[in-house]
Amino acid sequence: MEGKKEKTFKFVIVGGGIAGVTCVEQLSSQFPSEDVALFTAGPLIKAVTNYKQVSRTMEEFDVEEKPSSVLEEKFPNLTVIHSAVKSLHTHSHCVETADGRVFGYKKLCICSGARPKLLTQENPNVLGIRDTDSVQVFQKHLSKARRIVIVGNGGIALELVYEVKGCEVIWAVKDKAIGNTFFDAGAAQFLIPSLEANKAEVAGPCKRLRYTMEEPAPDAAQTFTADKYSRGQNPGTVEPGSALGPDWHRGIELQGAEQVSHRVSVEYQCEVEQIFTSEEFLLSSKQTLEADTGSWPVYVQLTNGKTFGCDFVVSATGVIPNTEPFVHGNNFLLADDGGLQVDDHMRTLQPDVYAAGDVCTACWEHSPLWQQMRLWTQARQMGWYAGRCMAADVLSESIELDFCFELFSHVTKFFNYKVVLLGKFNAQGLGSDHELLVRCTKGQEYVKVVLSRGRMVGAVLIGETDLEETFENLILNQMDLTSYGEELLNPNIDIEDYFD
Ligand SMILES: Cc1cc2nc3c(=O)[nH]c(=O)nc-3n(C[C@H](O)[C@H](O)[C@H](O)COP(=O)(O)OP(=O)(O)OC[C@H]3O[C@@H](n4cnc5c(N)ncnc54)[C@H](O)[C@@H]3O)c2cc1C
Ligand SMILES: NC(=O)c1ccc[n+]([C@@H]2O[C@H](COP(=O)([O-])OP(=O)(O)OC[C@H]3O[C@@H](n4cnc5c(N)ncnc54)[C@H](O)[C@@H]3O)[C@@H](O)[C@H]2O)c1
Known part of the structure; x- marks a missing residue:
């Protein structure tokens, strides 16, 4: 010192x-x-x-x-x-x-x-999203992009695949189902149609945390410019800013260069084998490109044998x-x-x-x-x-x-659905010592309860279920629910009254 x-x-x-x-x-x-x-x-x-x-x-x-x-x-x-x-x-x-x-x-x-834990630091076309600066960079790249590859299956990837428009999205996930960090394959199946459908223009009512910035005005289309909030205010620094948070993409234009509204293809159960610059790719051009012609700034070879050229890669990998x-x-x-x-x-x-x-x-x-x-x-x-x-x-x-x-709880929003996660919502650490009860109404709600020895230990609630407080109480008081069986999720029973 x-x-x-x-x-x-x-x-x-x-x-x-x-x-x-x-x-x-x-x-x-x-x-x-x-x-x-x-x-x-x-x-x-x-x-x-x-x-x-x-x-x-x-x-x-x-x-x-x-x-x-x-x-x-x-x-x-x-x-x-x-x-x-x-x-x-x-x-x-x-x-x-x-x-x-x-x-x-x-x-x-x-x-x-x-x-962000980036797949590589070496390639300027591999981006992470964390703070306001990194969103500016992302937005700038996206505005000229025809195709991007998103790698990762957690919060950021889930948000981006739903929000990005005007550009083809290849989504590479390690798992068998989307959103593995937050929910199981059943919930993923419930959500998948939202990826295929055209997004509703106006967000439905949804209780959740909100993230705002001082300017510009909320709801206005937001384009970051390089002189505001930028590193220029702090010349020479490379320290990361604070993480963005809930609704960070609200009002931010996440529009690629094309006219397509929403085009996402998911590549399941694969990881990134190698990332090439265009020069490296030309030199090593033994691979067959997926659905492609022309040249791209970056190429991603996946462990499933497929290689995609794209404008840039988002490393949403934790x-x-x-x-x-x-x-x-x-x-x-x-x-x-x-x-x-x-x-x-x-x-x-x-x-x-x-x-x-x-x-x-x-x-x-x-x-x-x-x-x-x-x-x-x-x-x-x-x-x-x-x-x-x-x-x-x-x-x-x-x-x-x-x-x-005492109890894990997280209220968020994915694919415009309210999502509430409680306790061991994915039966984390329970091995085979648990059973699941599921209720699902397509396009409306997905309710999953994790029971261990007759007690509720976790839940995933997607949609406006209004069950969160009752389930939170049932998890906290560890009441023996064995005698209720599947009635617990019977939609014709007002469960709130039941346990009052
Ligand atoms: C895109 C995105 C979306 C998210 N969405 C959600 C969500 O919907 N719901 C949710 O619950 N969470 C969400 N998160 C996660 C959440 O934002 C973070 O978990 C949380 O903000 C972390 O807060 P923190 O204060 O620990 O760290 P940070 O917000 O990262 O703050 C760290 C601070 O430390 C400063 N700093 C770093 N190094 C130094 C140093 N050497 N000296 C001085 N200062 C330093 C930084 O400048 C920064 O101000 C999201 C995160 C991202 C990136
Ligand atoms: N709505 C929300 O709650 C929300 C939204 C966005 C971000 N966040 C938070 O922000 C932080 C960053 O988000 P994130 O999505 O990067 O992290 P994350 O931890 O949510 O997800 C990381 C994902 O990347 C995958 N992964 C890790 N290494 C990989 C590799 N080499 N190849 C392929 N896949 C790999 C993991 O399996 C996981 O699916 C997290 O703390 C997250 O919880 C939360």
């Missing part, structure tokens, strides 16, 4: 995403006379607004991207430092920023998020936690997924260093009905709980693991 310590803060939080901002809000309001600092790479922060607890574990909120001055105005004890943290020195309790300044901390919370600046020279434990391991008080292995959100991996013994997924809701919950744990440590108080970690 080169510089001299400029100042020591009682609390330092790194990262202006949902986890970091929530942690800052918690600490700044609980300790109004202590110095709190937020270090963040970008000029904007993410703020949770209109927060509403809709049931015991489900919550709704909007997310807004705002200038950090909004936070400083709200909390006079907060200083926002717009520089990335370059290194952490846990022995001397200080951090060094990219512009060479050094600051001390008493307690530190790392909320540096994650970045994330890697941003741990690099913090681990060097320190003794952190990293989990298999690359996250900083934290215990049930969000503490890392290093004294006075906590972590929350996408950068961390929850390594406490989980409740049998909860699992970590790198989601907006969990980033908020972890940031808030980390703040409370830091406060409890300072005040030498004890604190119990928050109730939100």
Whole structure:
């Protein structure tokens, strides 16, 4: 470390995403006379607004991207430092920023998020989507594209295959069914017709989290231009911005160069064998191209033997936690997924260093009905709980693991259907020790319940089922449902009244 310590803060939080901002809000309001600092790479922060607890574990909120001055105005004890943290020195309790300044901390919370785990870093035509910058790049490429290949079967791929128009989409998935990260083959079958149909122009009513940006106006067609929100504001930085979130594509023009509305072909059970530039492809041109003539900027060879030329590839293949600046020279434990391991008080292995959100991996013994997924809701919950744990440590108080970690719940939207996931919604970790009850009305709803030893342990609800609160209660109270059998999903029974 080169510089001299400029100042020591009682609390330092790194990262202006949902986890970091929530942690800052918690600490700044609980300790109004202590110095709190937020270090963040970008000029904007993410703020949770209109927060509403809709049931015991489900919550709704909007997310807004705002200038950090909004936070400083709200909390006079907060200083926002717009520089990335370059290194952490846990022995001397200080951090060094990219512009060479050094600051001390008493307690530190790392909320540096994650970045796309790209199939390759080498090819400029392989894109990831994470923050506003990466959407600009994606949008610019898409506007000239006739065909793209999307690889991955999780949240981003599901959103893109539904939203992108004016361009042919080849969707390569490892699994037998689409959307494997979020649901099973039955739900996938329910959703597939939506991919084939022309999208309804106006979104139907749907309760879910909403994501907004300060400008431009909501619902206006949105085209990002290079001078706004761009790296140009932060010359020379390569740090990732905060993750986009729910409804990020709303109002953004995701239009390719063609007039087709929606053309998606799914390649199941395959991975990417190799990616070629056009030059490499010419040199190695032993492969037969699928449905094709002409030349493309990039070629994707899949493990099913097919090779597609396309304008660009979207690597929607998960994330890697941003741990690099913090681990060097320190003794952190990293989990298999690359996250900083934290215990049930969000503490890392290093004294006075906590972590929350996408950068961390929850390594406490989980409740049998909860699992970590790198989601907006969990980033908020972890940031808030980390703040409370830091406060409890300072005040030498004890604190119990928050109730939100008791039951996994996620409310989102795919293919314009409301999707609610509860508990072990995909029977995760249950082996054969479970049974499934399914009710499906084509085009309307898909309801799946996971039962283990007669108790409900998980559910997938697609459509406006209005079953989420009742099922949440049944999962939480672990009532023996054996005697109800399949009646549990009988559409002629008002289940809410039944269990009242
Ligand atoms: C396209 C997309 C759609 C999504 N949709 C949903 C959804 O519908 N529902 C849902 O629940 N979740 C969704 N997610 C996931 C959700 O957005 C993330 O899980 C969540 O935002 C993570 O928040 P975070 O604060 O942990 O990290 P981030 O939002 O990644 O924030 C990290 C912050 O740390 C800063 N930073 C990084 N390194 C440094 C450093 N060295 N020094 C200083 N600052 C640093 C970054 O600039 C950033 O401000 C989506 C994600 C993406 C990418
Ligand atoms: N509505 C939502 O809840 C929502 C929407 C978008 C994104 N997100 C979140 O944003 C983050 C990023 O989204 P994402 O879709 O990239 O991640 P994800 O974790 O949701 O899905 C990653 C997918 O990529 C596949 N994969 C991984 N490596 C691969 C490889 N080498 N080849 C082929 N497939 C591979 C995985 O099997 C998985 O299907 C995630 O944390 C996700 O939960 C959530």
